[in-house]
Amino acid sequence: MEIPHRVLLLLLLTISFAISQNDPTEEVQEFHVGVILDLGSMVGKIARTSISLAMEDFYAVHQNYSTKIVLHIRDSMSDDVQAASEAIDLLENYNVEAIIGPQKSSQAIFISKLGNMSHVPVISFTATNPSLSTRSLPYFVRATINDSAQVNCIASIVKTYGWREVVPIYEDTEYGRGIMPYLVDLLHEVDARIPYRSVIPVSATSEEITQELYKLMTMQTTIFVVHMSDTLASLFFIKAKEVGMMNKGHAWIMTDGVTNLIDSLSPSVLESLNGALGVEFYVPKSRELDDFTMRWNRRFQIENPTDPPLKLSIFGLWGYDTIWAVAQAAAEVGHANTTFKKPGESIEVPRGFQVPVSGKKLQVGVCTSGYPEFVQVKKDHITGATKAIGLSVDVFEEAVKRLPYALPYEYVLFSTKDDRSTEDYNNFVYQVYLKKYDIVIGDITIRYNRTFYADFTLPYTESGIAMIVPVRDSRNKNTWIFLKPLAPGMWSGSIVFFIYTEELVQRFLSRIVLIIWLVFLMVLTSSYTASLTSMLTVQQLQPTVTDVHELLKSGEYVGYHRGSYVKGLLEELGFDRLKIKPYDSPDDFHNALSRGSNNGGIAALVHEVPYIKLFLANHCKGYTMVGPIYKAAGFGYALSKGSPLLGDISKAILNVTGGDTMIQIEKKWIGDQNNCQNVGPVTGSSTLTFANFRGLFILTGVASSSSILIALIIYFYKKKYRSTNIALDNLNRPEDTGLSDESSDHQEGNQGGRVEENAQLAGREENGVEELTSLEMVSDKK
Ligand SMILES: *[C@@H]1O[C@H](CO)[C@@H](O)[C@H](O)[C@H]1NC(C)=O
Ligand SMILES: *[C@@H]1O[C@H](CO)[C@@H](O)[C@H](O)[C@H]1NC(C)=O
Ligand SMILES: *[C@@H]1O[C@H](CO)[C@@H](O)[C@H](O)[C@H]1NC(C)=O
Ligand SMILES: *[C@@H]1O[C@H](CO)[C@@H](O)[C@H](O)[C@H]1NC(C)=O
Numbered sequence: 001m002e003i004p005h006r007v008l009l010l011l012l013l014t015i016s017f018a019i020s021q022n023d024p025t026e027e028v029q030e031f032h033v034g035v036i037l038d039l040g041s042m043v044g045k046i047a048r049t050s051i052s053l054a055m056e057d058f059y060a061v062h063q064n065y066s067t068k069i070v071l072h073i074r075d076s077m078s079d080d081v082q083a084a085s086e087a088i089d090l091l092e093n094y095n096v097e098a099i100i101g102p103q104k105s106s107q108a109i110f111i112s113k114l115g116n117m118s119h120v121p122v123i124s125f126t127a128t129n130p131s132l133s134t135r136s137l138p139y140f141v142r143a144t145i146n147d148s149a150q151v152n153c154i155a156s157i158v159k160t161y162g163w164r165e166v167v168p169i170y171e172d173t174e175y176g177r178g179i180m181p182y183l184v185d186l187l188h189e190v191d192a193r194i195p196y197r198s199v200i201p202v203s204a205t206s207e208e209i210t211q212e213l214y215k216l217m218t219m220q221t222t223i224f225v226v227h228m229s230d231t232l233a234s235l236f237f238i239k240a241k242e243v244g245m246m247n248k249g250h251a252w253i254m255t256d257g258v259t260n261l262i263d264s265l266s267p268s269v270l271e272s273l274n275g276a277l278g279v280e281f282y283v284p285k286s287r288e289l290d291d292f293t294m295r296w297n298r299r300f301q302i303e304n305p306t307d308p309p310l311k312l313s314i315f316g317l318w319g320y321d322t323i324w325a326v327a328q329a330a331a332e333v334g335h336a337n338t339t340f341k342k343p344g345e346s347i348e349v350p351r352g353f354q355v356p357v358s359g360k361k362l363q364v365g366v367c368t369s370g371y372p373e374f375v376q377v378k379k380d381h382i383t384g385a386t387k388a389i390g391l392s393v394d395v396f397e398e399a400v401k402r403l404p405y406a407l408p409y410e411y412v413l414f415s416t417k418d419d420r421s422t423e424d425y426n427n428f429v430y431q432v433y434l435k436k437y438d439i440v441i442g443d444i445t446i447r448y449n450r451t452f453y454a455d456f457t458l459p460y461t462e463s464g465i466a467m468i469v470p471v472r473d474s475r476n477k478n479t480w481i482f483l484k485p486l487a488p489g490m491w492s493g494s495i496v497f498f499i500y501t502e503e504l505v506q507r508f509l510s511r512i513v514l515i516i517w518l519v520f521l522m523v524l525t526s527s528y529t530a531s532l533t534s535m536l537t538v539q540q541l542q543p544t545v546t547d548v549h550e551l552l553k554s555g556e557y558v559g560y561h562r563g564s565y566v567k568g569l570l571e572e573l574g575f576d577r578l579k580i581k582p583y584d585s586p587d588d589f590h591n592a593l594s595r596g597s598n599n600g601g602i603a604a605l606v607h608e609v610p611y612i613k614l615f616l617a618n619h620c621k622g623y624t625m626v627g628p629i630y631k632a633a634g635f636g637y638a639l640s641k642g643s644p645l646l647g648d649i650s651k652a653i654l655n656v657t658g659g660d661t662m663i664q665i666e667k668k669w670i671g672d673q674n675n676c677q678n679v680g681p682v683t684g685s686s687t688l689t690f691a692n693f694r695g696l697f698i699l700t701g702v703a704s705s706s707s708i709l710i711a712l713i714i715y716f717y718k719k720k721y722r723s724t725n726i727a728l729d730n731l732n733r734p735e736d737t738g739l740s741d742e743s744s745d746h747q748e749g750n751q752g753g754r755v756e757e758n759a760q761l762a763g764r765e766e767n768g769v770e771e772l773t774s775l776e777m778v779s780d781k782k
Contacts, residue, residue, distance in 0.1 A: 029067045031330035034090035036083055036101035036111070039075040042230055042264055043126055046310055048073065049300045049317035051100075053292075054323035057357040062327075066377035067334030069327050076102055083107035097333075098123060098326055105129035106174040111142035123326060125318035129178030143322045145281075145738045147175075147184040153279045154225055155183075156252055159190035162221045167216065169198040169236075170227040174670075179227050179255065195221055202232055210241045226276075227255040241272035241574060252276035256314075263311035283312045292320075348749060350500070362645075365429055365437030366393070368584075370561075373614055373669045374443035374635075377413050386411040388441075391669040394461045396637060398442045398456075398661055399652035407645075409708060420435040424563075427456050429638045439639045445608065446633035447565070455641050458650040459634030460657050461610040465566060466604040466627025467558075468612055469545045470593055485531035494524065545604050548573065556603035557708070558585050559592050566606050569630055585617050593623065610635060617671035731781050 035051060038046040055071065072094050076083035083102045090096045091114065099122045102111050108127035116139045126144035134140055136403070158166055166187055170176035176199075184194060196219060198212055199565035216224070228236060230372035240246050252275070262270070283289065296312045304310075333343065366388040369375040375390040388411045400407050414428055414437075425444055431437050433453035446456045483491070501517045545551055551558055552574055560566040562582035570580050581602055595601025604626070607615070612625050636653075639646050656662055658749050690697075 003388040005075060012701065027066060029334050031098075031334065031696055032094050032096045033069045033326060033330070034087065034096040034099040034101075035071055035073040036076050036086050036090075036096065036099060036103070037073070038078045038103045038109070039073075041078060041103070042261055042310060043313075043315045044075075045300075045304060045307065046264075046313055047103075047126070047298060048317040049303055049320040050149050050312075050316040051323050053299055054320040055295060055327075056472060058324050058327045062331070065327075065331045065334075067331045069323075069330045071100075072096060076104075076107060078104075079112065080104070081106050082111050084114070086453050089109045090222070091118050096120065097330070100124075100322055100326060102127065102176060104173070105132060105178060108132055108140065109174065114138040115139040122657060123322055125322045126315055127175075129174050131174075131178050143316050147179040150256055150279045151179060151182045151186045152705075154255070155186035156251055157277060158187060158192050158223070159252070163192055164219040165193050165195050166223045166225055167196050167198060167221050168194065168225045169200065169216075169564045171229060171232050173202045173229075175229065175257070176227055179689040183225065183227075185671060190604065195219070200228070200232065200236065202229075204232070204235075206235065206239060207663075209236055210243060213240055213243045213245060214386050216261065217243065222250045222531060223579065224251070225253045225255070229257050230261045232266065234709050237269060237272040237276070237527045246272060248277060250457075254278035256280055264313065266308075283314065283317065311776050362407055362439065363410045363437045364396070364411050365414045366411045367414040367441035367442060371443060371611060374610075375441070377411070379413070381782045386413045386734050391538070391665055392460075392635065392637075396654055398656045398665070399460075399649055401466045402655050403648050409651070413682055414440070426450060426470050432638050432640050435640060436733060438643070439637055441637045441646070443610065443635050444567075444638060452640065453641075454638035455643060455646050456633075456636040457637045457639055457646060460653050460662075461635045462613075463632050463634035464609045465606060465607050465630035466570065466612055466626030467545065467548060467629060468589065468593065468615055468623050469543045469603070469608065469626050470596075470622055471624050472542055472544050473726070478697070482532060482696045483529050486736070543624050543626050546626055548604075548606075550629070551603055553573075553604075555579065556597035557581055557601070559589060559602040559605040561589075561607055561611070564607070567673050586618060589615060590619050614670050713742060 037047055039045065039048060049075070055069075059065070059068065072090055076086055076601050083104075084107070087099060087102070087110075098120060099115060101112065101122075101124055103124070103126045105127040108122065108124050108129075109132065110634060112122045112132065114120075116137055119139065121139050121141050123141040123143050127142065128144060128147045130146040130148040132140055132142065132146075134142070168180065168183060170180065180197075187194060196216075196307045198216060200212060204212075226233065226236070237246070237252075240252075246252070252273075254273075254276055256279050258265075258273075259280040262273070262278070262280070264726060265273075294314065297309070300310060300312075366375060368377045368384065369390070369392075373390060373648060374392045375388060378387045378389070379385075380387055398411065414431060414485065425442075426449070428440055428442070429444060430453050432440055438456075443461075444450075444456075446459055450456070486494070493765040497517070497520075501513060504646065545556075555576075557579050558568060558575060559581045560583070562584050567582070571577065579593050581592070583592055583605070589605045592601040593605060597603035607627070609625070609632075611629060616623060616625060637649065639649070643744065671711050
């Protein structure tokens with residue numbers, strides 16, 4: 001900066017010499033500056049001395065400056081109108097290029113507007129009302145700190161002492177009122193209430209102040225915050241002391257309006273302030289400050305020989321600094337004027353974030369995933385452009401479409417060393433940190449580790465880590481399945497009743513019982529049939545493993561995708577390193593799982609849920625997902641830290657994943673999951689096989705065989721018995737010769753007996769049906 005200026009100055013000097021070689025003093029450019037202060041006030045007097053010292057000091061140090069400010073000091077006499085008319089005079093008749101002052105906030109409002117109109121900066125080092133701001137008045141420059149800065153201190157004091165009610169007392173001016181909104185807010189934050197506000201007009205007489213003080217005395221609150229300029233405050237505190245409110249039991253907190261000038265207050269005022277707390281600007285002690293203070297004191301004495309000596313205050317220091325700043329600025333403007341017209345003003349407020357407008361597109365890092373369904377990167381051979389496809393890409397493109405603004409982007413390939421692995425993906429995410437890409441997309445798991453280098457969007461997939469386990473057909477192949485539909489009690493009950501009923505059926509009335517029994521049997525049979533049918537035909541597939549701890553206990557082998565961080569999790573869970581096996585592809589998973597843990601394979605494969613869904617879509621039958629056993633955040637995109645796009649893209653992702661679009665994208669890349677569910681029927685499941693009824697066949701077979709066997713045994717036994725009998729008969733016969741005659745006789749006798757019986761029967765018929773029945777039964781029994 002310095003060197004070009006010198007060169008410029010040299011150039012300027014040369015040109016000036018060329019024009020007027022005779023008078024070198026003429027080339028000094030004058031820069032007129034107005035100063036408006038209340039020269040009768042303490043602040044005004046202090047500032048005036050500082051200003052004159054500053055002028056001397058600045059040009060003593062910068063003797064070679066070609067621009068010199070010329071001050072036009074005016075007294076506003078503590079009057080807003082006077083201040084305004086002085087400002088107009090300065091602007092119209094002296095063409096001032098800057099105004100230092102005015103002293104009061106109320107004066108500053110109007111003069112700043114004048115400055116705004118005439119494009120002349122108004123630089124005040126004493127107007128502290130926070131409502132004056134550069135935002136509404138671009139030509140107002142505050143060379144001090146506004147009053148809202150000190151309310152924090154006041155609130156802290158209130159909080160420290162735990163005061164619950166505070167009464168603010170302030171002068172009825174722009175300056176006095178300006179602090180109130182901030183004070184109210186901050187007191188509210190520290191749980192202090194404002195039960196009353198005391199507003200004192202600047203013109204208030206001693207009596208009016210005393211009256212107001214009496215009013216305050218009647219209130220319960222004894223904590224007061226006083227915000228006034230020094231003149232009013234001096235009178236106020238003297239009166240407060242008089243009425244006895246500066247005693248024990250009352251707390252007074254003063255803003256810097258009083259405390260900044262406390263060293264210059266008269267002894268009587270100082271005495272009345274005994275015990276009051278105040279907020280004051282802190283100026284670090286230094287040799288320079290001491291030197292300056294000494295010079296200042298001397299100068300003040302010279303300039304104000306009749307006044308009581310005042311002490312240098314913060315206003316004096318700010319006034320001094322303001323002159324230096326204005327003088328420096330004037331010198332800069334002076335240089336600038338010689339080279340170009342206009343200090344390159346851009347009225348446009350920078351937008352903060354450059355949404356790539358034209359030319360620069362958002363650089364989207366992509367790399368081919370081990371699962372091409374998620375990301376696959378291709379190079380267009382003709383245009384050379386990088387193209388990406390896959391689920392992750394579709395979701396990203398869909399999300400970008402839903403941003404409220406256009407976001408041009410292009411894919412940039414990130415080449416990984418080998419296949420997808422955690423290390424590679426860590427590295428991939430790290431590229432964002434290196435600013436190689438604005439965003440990286442893919443099947444990137446949101447991990448704590450990675451958040452140090454990048455910010456992640458919300459996930460676009462389900463989250464978690466789960467297991468793939470084979471399912472087993474748990475259909476009952478048991479030989480004795482036909483016994484299952486009825487519980488043992490039911491079986492024994494039925495058998496007992498069956499036998500019992502069989503006994504009874506021989507009686508006539510029992511036939512009714514039999515009918516009921518048949519109905520019962522019908523119901524029983526159909527229930528039995530239904531139950532058995534469902535047992536035999538409804539498929540019951542169940543996972544072979546249901547809990548990861550089961551695997552731990554039984555010491556079976558588990559698999560994981562090589563390079564995945566899942567390995568670490570499994571070790572954390574307590575798996576032996578030897579029991580964890582890495583596999584490279586879904587086909588390998590399938591092979592290992594189908595071999596099983598005992599045959600060199602694995603009992604389960606642990607993986608991230610989105611990949612499991614993909615696996616299950618391809619290996620529909622025979623596997624299921626168990627878990628999640630671990631939480632994980634899912635897949636997201638990584639952006640450079642603090643990227644303003646993060647919130648918008650996350651919002652857009654939510655919009656995509658929450659709607660039908662996500663289902664369509666998943667269908668496209670993973671397949672329709674509804675088409676593949678292990679609960680569906682397995683081939684030929686509804687046909688009954690011999691095996692299903694083996695038990696029944698055995699039972700029937702055994703029963704039939706044993707019946708035949710028994711029958712045969714009886715037959716042969718009887719045959720043998722009869723043959724022995726015949727043999728015996730034959731042996732007896734030759735001895736018994738009159739056998740035939742005897743037998744015929746016997747027959748006749750028998751016939752006679754039957755007639756007799758019939759007669760008896762006829763006679764008994766009159767005795768009723770009962771007897772008949774019993775007789776019949778008896779004859780039946782025969
Ligand atoms: C300040 O001036 C600008 C134009 O120079 C104007 O747009 C703006 O309204 C002015 N502000 C006030 C408070 O007068
Ligand atoms: C007032 O000062 C505070 C603290 O220094 C600052 O945050 C705030 O922006 C300022 N207000 C105005 C209007 O200058
Ligand atoms: C991430 O955490 C794993 C342990 O879970 C550790 O081995 C790895 O070094 C970490 N990586 C980074 C980049 O911090
Ligand atoms: C996505 O955004 C559109 C437009 O704001 C809205 O109508 C729609 O309901 C949103 N969809 C979801 C799932 O949030």
